[in-house]
Amino acid sequence: MLELDELTVRYRIAGGEVPAVRGVSLSVPAGEALGLAGESGSGKSSVALALLRLLPRSADVGGRVLLDDEDVLSMKWGRLRAVRWSSASIVFQGAQHGLNPVRRIGDQIAEPLLVHKLASGAIADQRVQELLSQVGLPAWRARSYPHELSGGQRQRVMIAMALACEPQLIIADEPTTALDLMVQAQVLTLIRRLIADHGISLLMISHDLSVLADVCDRLAVMYAGRLVEVGPSSGEFRHPYSRALAAAFPTVGDPASRLAPRGLAGDPPDPQQLPGGCAFHPRCPVALETCATSDVQLRASGAGRTAACVLVGE
Known part of the structure; x- marks a missing residue:
């Protein structure tokens, strides 16, 4: 249904270029739900907006976005208008900003x-x-x-x-971020039911792994514009960043979790000044010396899972 082939997004600014997405390759088969996770600034929303060419003029997009084997990035404007809403539609993060207040x-x-x-x-x-x-x-x-x-x-x-137009693919960019927990649960239940009833493919984006695991068949984790892990929503994560992201959420009713929240020190790297080797190594709790020089690509780590880490398989 949807295939991303080495998707790149670079934003032109006064001081040069900002590489927001760096060679992302993903596929979403018909009827499957894929979750895309990561911290703020990891490139998730840039991926979502690139799929239907909704990025601003300052963005340079490369690679291919195949929707039913047709490249969205090379479509003429008339064909692109026909594809939006009818073949693929998007649910934006802030519904208040996505709706016209006077209609x-x-x-x-x-x-x-x-x-x-x-x-x-x-x-x-x-x-x-x-x-x-x-x-x-x-x-x-x-x-x-x-x-x-x-x-x-x-x-x-x-x-x-x-x-409305019965699309084959829905892109949901953090659809529950601004909602309270009770309403969030209702919206997630609704999304699950609609996927099952209509056989729709779903690409759902969130920083909350628990939300994605509740709805999606597979999960993909992004860091600094790249994929660091892709695999089933069930099972253990292999990449240190994916594990840290999963552990950062507190457990309700657990005093230890409340008083000593787990998470990562520091901030994600500046896209214009990415560290050498693995971009995560300055924050990684298990980094090796080779991590500062080795730029590891996604590699098989068992059970249909891939991870970009030198420790995978050890």
Whole structure:
């Protein structure tokens, strides 16, 4: 369904270029859910926006993005417009920013249908009601404005818009980040159900590994613009960064976890001044001398898992 082949993203700034994504290769088969994780600044959202060419003009994108064997990066503008929403759609991180505040919810959900000439008039209105029902909202909400809805309801509206043209792929960029735990659980349950009911492929992006593991079949972990591990959502992580990311979340009710939270010292590296060798080695608790000079690529680490670490297999 979706294949990334050596995807690169570089942003042009006054002082030169910022390499945000450095040679990411991934595949999402039809009907599969893939989770993409990493700290802020690791390049996750740049990957998501590059898939449908939504990056600003200051971005230079390289490699290939194959959607049903068709390269999105080389599409003409007319073909790209036809692909957006109909073949692949996106749920943005902040629903408040993704919705027009002066237009009613029903009109915004119907817009992809009208643009792609899939429905109009009473048929479009009926389809809007069906979509609202699918995401657990009453039909009368079509007359509401975004500010009249809660954060969870707005996110459901974004999901309804993403489903409007029955795409084969949905890209969800941190869809639950701004929600409280109860609403987050409801939205995740909704996403799982929709994937199962419609056979949709999903690329879901989050910094929260527990959220991704709850929804996705496979997980990919990014650090400093590169993939450091890819594998099933179940099973042990092999890369030290993936393990540290998983351990950084506190355990509810555990005093030791609350008083002494686990995590990583320091910050991710400046993309313009990446360290030599493995970019993670300055923060790695088990780094070897060779890590400062060896730029290890993803290598097999058993059970359908790959990791970019010299310690894999030892």
